[in-house]
Amino acid sequence: MASSPPAGASRCAPVAIIMGSRSDWPTMRYAAEQLDALGVAWEAKVVSAHRTPQRLYDFATTAKAKGYQVIIAGAGGAAHLPGMTASMTELPVLGVPVESKALKGMDSLLSIVQMPGGIPVATLAIGEAGAKNAGILAARILALSDPALSERLTVLAQALAEAVAETVED
Numbered sequence: 127m128a129s130s131p132p133a134g135a136s137r138c139a140p141v142a143i144i145m146g147s148r149s150d151w152p153t154m155r156y157a158a159e160q161l162d163a164l165g166v167a168w169e170a171k172v173v174s175a176h177r178t179p180q181r182l183y184d185f186a187t188t189a190k191a192k193g194y195q196v197i198i199a200g201a202g203g204a205a206h207l208p209g210m211t212a213s214m215t216e217l218p219v220l221g222v223p224v225e226s227k228a229l230k231g232m233d234s235l236l237s238i239v240q241m242p243g244g245i246p247v248a249t250l251a252i253g254e255a256g257a258k259n260a261g262i263l264a265a266r267i268l269a270l271s272d273p274a275l276s277e278r279l280t281v282l283a284q285a286l287a288e289a290v291a292e293t294v295e296d
Contacts, residue, residue, distance in 0.1 A: 139167035140195040141264045144185065146174045146207050150224045154200040156254050157222065160261025164278050166268060175206040182207070186214035196264040199247075200257065202226045205237035208247045218267055220260040221247040 141161055145154050154170065161168045173182050189197060197215065199208035200222035208221030223234035231252035239249040248263065250256035262282070269276040 138193045139169045140268055141166060141168040141198060142189060142194045143168055143170040143198045144173045144207065144211065145200040146202065148172055150200050150202060153224045153253055153257050154222065156257035157198050157261035160258050161265060164265045164275065164282065166265050166275065173207065175210045182210060183214065186211045189215050190217055196220065196267050198222060198260045198264055200224050202234045205234040208238050209241050209245060212241065212247045213245050219247050220263055221249045222256045222260050223252045225253045
């Protein structure tokens with residue numbers, strides 16, 4: 127569903143998935159997959175807090191006006207992208223710590239979760255599980271004003287429950 131709006135349209139997808147580099151996509155694609163499964167449009171962009179600060183500023187300060195409603199921001203290492211984004215927008219920002227080589231994502235997690243009071247970032251688990259949950263959480267936020275999406279989330283929850291065996295035997 128990563129598509130551009132039709133010619134002349136001013137609104138974009140309701141969810142932006144941003145990441146510090148292309149190398150974060152193998153993790154962040156799990157957020158996109160959850161959104162696709164729920165029928166939620168998204169757009170993915172590379173926006174580095176450290177290497178492209180002007181791109182980050184331009185994105186974060188115009189995201190709401192462009193029609194985004196939720197931002198999922200994945201970053202590894204120093205992981206400033208989610209927090210810096212949150213500091214420049216009123217939109218909810220969901221932070222996904224991308225697993226790093228040096229510290230297995232603990233550095234990313236601590237960088238994202240330790241935000242000062244007043245600049246919230248909803249921080250999820252490290253890696254794939256966090257990205258999946260970010261996609262679902264973004265959909266839950268949107269579902270507050272979208273009954274059809276709320277129903278699709280109910281169906282997803284039921285499917286997850288039905289997939290859990292009641293016994294330890296096959």
